[in-house]
Amino acid sequence: xxxxxxxxxxxxxxxxxxxxxxxxxxxxxxxxxxxxxxxxxxxxxxxxxxxxxxxxxxxxxxxxxxxxxxxxxxxxxxxxxxxxxxxxxxxxxxxxxxxxxxxxxxxxxxxxxxxxxxxxxxxxxxxxxxxxxxxxxxxxxxxxxxxxxxxxxxxxxxxxxxxxxxxxxxxxxxxxxxxxxxxxxxxxxxxxxxxxxxxxxxxxxxxxxxxxxxxxxxxxxxxxxxxxxxxxxxxxxxxxxxxxxxxxxxxxxxxxxxxxxxxxxxxxxxxxxxxxxxxxxxxxxxxxxxxxxxxxxxxxxxxxxxxxxxxxxxxxxxxxxxxxxxxxxxxxxxxxxxxxxxxxxxxxxxxxxxxxxxxxxxxxxxxxxxxxxxxxxxxxxxxxxxxxxxxxxxxxxxxxxxxxxxxxxxxxxxxxxxxxxxxxxxxxxxxxxxxxxxxxxxxxxxxxxxxxxxxxxxxxxxxxxxxxxxxxxxxxxxxxxxxxxxxxxxxxxxxxxxxxxxxxxxxxxxxxxxxxxxxxxxxxxxxxxxxxxxxxxxxxxxxxxxxxxxxxxxxxxxxxxxxxxxxxxxxxxxxxxxxxxxxxxxxxxxxxxxxxxxxxxxxxxxxxxxxxxxxxxxxxxxxxxxxxx
Ligand code: ADP
Ligand code: ZN
Numbered sequence: 001x002x003x004x005x006x007x008x009x010x011x012x013x014x015x016x017x018x019x020x021x022x023x024x025x026x027x028x029x030x031x032x033x034x035x036x037x038x039x040x041x042x043x044x045x046x047x048x049x050x051x052x053x054x055x056x057x058x059x060x061x062x063x064x065x066x067x068x069x070x071x072x073x074x075x076x077x078x079x080x081x082x083x084x085x086x087x088x089x090x091x092x093x094x095x096x097x098x099x100x101x102x103x104x105x106x107x108x109x110x111x112x113x114x115x116x117x118x119x120x121x122x123x124x125x126x127x128x129x130x131x132x133x134x135x136x137x138x139x140x141x142x143x144x145x146x147x148x149x150x151x152x153x154x155x156x157x158x159x160x161x162x163x164x165x166x167x168x169x170x171x172x173x174x175x176x177x178x179x180x181x182x183x184x185x186x187x188x189x190x191x192x193x194x195x196x197x198x199x200x201x202x203x204x205x206x207x208x209x210x211x212x213x214x215x216x217x218x219x220x221x222x223x224x225x226x227x228x229x230x231x232x233x234x235x236x237x238x239x240x241x242x243x244x245x246x247x248x249x250x251x252x253x254x255x256x257x258x259x260x261x262x263x264x265x266x267x268x269x270x271x272x273x274x275x276x277x278x279x280x281x282x283x284x285x286x287x288x289x290x291x292x293x294x295x296x297x298x299x300x301x302x303x304x305x306x307x308x309x310x311x312x313x314x315x316x317x318x319x320x321x322x323x324x325x326x327x328x329x330x331x332x333x334x335x336x337x338x339x340x341x342x343x344x345x346x347x348x349x350x351x352x353x354x355x356x357x358x359x360x361x362x363x364x365x366x367x368x369x370x371x372x373x374x375x376x377x378x379x380x381x382x383x384x385x386x387x388x389x390x391x392x393x394x395x396x397x398x399x400x401x402x403x404x405x406x407x408x409x410x411x412x413x414x415x416x417x418x419x420x421x422x423x424x425x426x427x428x429x430x431x432x433x434x435x436x437x438x439x440x441x442x443x444x445x446x447x448x449x450x451x452x453x454x455x456x457x458x459x460x461x462x463x464x465x466x467x468x469x470x471x472x473x474x475x476x477x478x479x480x481x482x483x484x485x486x487x488x489x490x491x492x493x494x495x496x497x498x499x500x501x502x503x504x505x506x507x508x509x510x511x512x513x514x515x516x517x518x519x520x521x522x523x524x525x526x527x528x529x530x531x532x533x534x535x536x537x538x539x540x541x542x543x544x545x546x547x548x549x550x551x552x553x554x555x556x557x558x559x560x561x562x563x564x565x566x567x568x569x570x571x572x573x574x575x576x577x578x579x580x581x582x583x584x585x586x587x588x589x590x591x592x593x594x595x596x597x598x599x600x601x602x603x604x605x606x607x608x609x610x611x612x613x614x615x616x617x618x619x620x621x622x623x624x625x626x627x628x629x
Pocket of ligand 1: 219221355
């Protein structure tokens with residue numbers, strides 16, 4: 001029952017970062033587990049057990065395939081029918097076993113009897129020997145590596161050196177044409193291509209070619225793609241590594257990786273070095289929460305040293321990406337290092353259209369699809385999300401065995417990317433009725449308020465966490481939002497709960513509105529503390545709180561007195577209550593219309609925006625006729 005406004009921030013998970021550490025963790029874990037098992041071999045053999053009498057029963061039942069009798073140890077190793085590949089089950093037997101043998105004979109079970117010597121001691125000895133050898137082997141390996149690494153002290157545990165953790169692409173095959181919608185960034189970077197291709201042009205007049213460019217922007221906005229495009233346009237190799245891969249559990253590994261990377265790059269100059277997530281290594285030194293991090297600082301120092309260590313015209317340009325420039329160590333941003341910063345923004349409507357065009361190139365789209373409409377429906381989407389969207393649509397098309405992607409698949413893909421997987425429709429029930437009223441409550445309040453975005457559709461098909469969803473088409477990005485628009489959003493977000501309460505009564509309201517209420521609280525709170533839209537006046541009382549300043553300083557969360565805090569809470573309450581009263585009034589005044597809309601919704605599962613507005617309009621006309629007559 002989410003009142004899903006489409007600017008919902010989409011989270012993207014990055015999983016590239018931890019790979020290196022995990023492998024090592026697994027190695028260490030593996031050695032430990034192995035050693036415990038091997039030094040106590042008995043443990044692994046007595047998992048299943050049978051008593052003597054159970055064994056006799058099983059033989060009678062014909063469930064036993066094979067028995068080996070070990071007289072010396074008074075153990076029978078039993079293999080059951082159908083499980084002959086499993087380890088045998090040990091059964092304690094008596095001194096002499098005439099009846100066992102008799103039974104085995106009469107049932108024709110394969111058996112043999114051999115007085116073996118007690119070999120468990122030998123086994124244990126072998127296991128322990130193996131363990132010792134393993135340990136010695138491991139030690140030797142470590143020693144060999146540390147003596148072969150020439151890179152000074154602190155390298156004894158250098159596991160990382162031999163395994164290159166950076167990727168090199170001789171040809172990226174990406175061109176500026178493949179990057180769309182971020183024109184300013186592209187223009188600025190055009191110049192870098194010239195630095196790489198014709199450095200003489202700059203050095204001849206005494207210009208110093210920049211060494212480092214910092215790309216700043218949210219994940220998925222195309223920073224990696226841009227860097228690759230520079231390499232592709234200039235026809236130079238592309239080295240890439242992620243900042244988090246520098247930072248390892250062994251001190252010194254990160255620094256040695258930096259050294260390796262630059263060594264390789266120098267051999268291949270001119271080239272591009274791309275460092276993704278540079279904030280993972282480049283945080284301000286000496287202020288880390290929970291103590292400093294020697295390893296990270298060493299790595300960062302090494303990076304700075306390397307950057308200073310070559311001339312600007314050496315033909316290496318380092319491009320780093322981050323979305324947290326505020327936490328970077330100031331030393332990184334000094335002239336001669338990353339002195340150029342380029343912002344890579346989320347694309348605007350026009351940008352999204354261009355990105356969609358780029359990714360539609362290799363896809364079959366039916367003629368009815370208007371990429372323009374898709375671009376309008378997707379504010380807040382990054383380039384990566386748009387690419388993903390078209391890909392999802394293509395997958396759906398293939399699954400439905402169609403020849404080309406139709407608007408239906410695009411629609412489903414957008415819904416899926418924003419709200420999650422579609423789930424089976426709810427069974428008819430009182431609960432479904434309540435959900436229908438809740439969603440119609442959102443939609444009707446939004447439609448009746450003049451400052452609200454139009455309803456795109458209302459649906460009872462559950463998706464992701466939501467049992468029903470009301471979608472709105474956001475108005476084209478005006479950039480600014482007015483107070484009345486925010487109030488309209490708050491009121492329609494409360495429309496769901498208002499409908500629940502008025503139609504079903506105080507006792508029947510549900511937890512389904514919790515998401516709405518959270519959204520409302522956050523919007524109203526920002527009105528009071530950030531936008532100066534309450535009786536408290538134009539005070540900025542809180543900074544945007546979606547960023548935790550880990551690196552530089554710990555911002556005090558609030559910079560106001562207890563007394564003011566109380567007033568803020570009071571204002572939030574007043575505004576929210578006012579909107580709720582409004583929503584309730586609208587629901588009460590339009591009860592007949594709402595009933596009709598709910599019936600239609602239960603019948604159709606989904607009402608499209610146009611149909612919704614038409615029904616509202618028809619009702620209005622009927623009413624005015626009724627009043628007029
Ligand atoms: P970032 O490095 O900013 O996290 P990426 O460059 O890795 O983002 O983007 C991932 C993918 O998303 C790209 O490979 C590309 O397919 C698509 N993409 C992102 N931005 C754009 C863009 N501006 N133009 C075209 N495709 C884009
Ligand atoms: Zn809701």
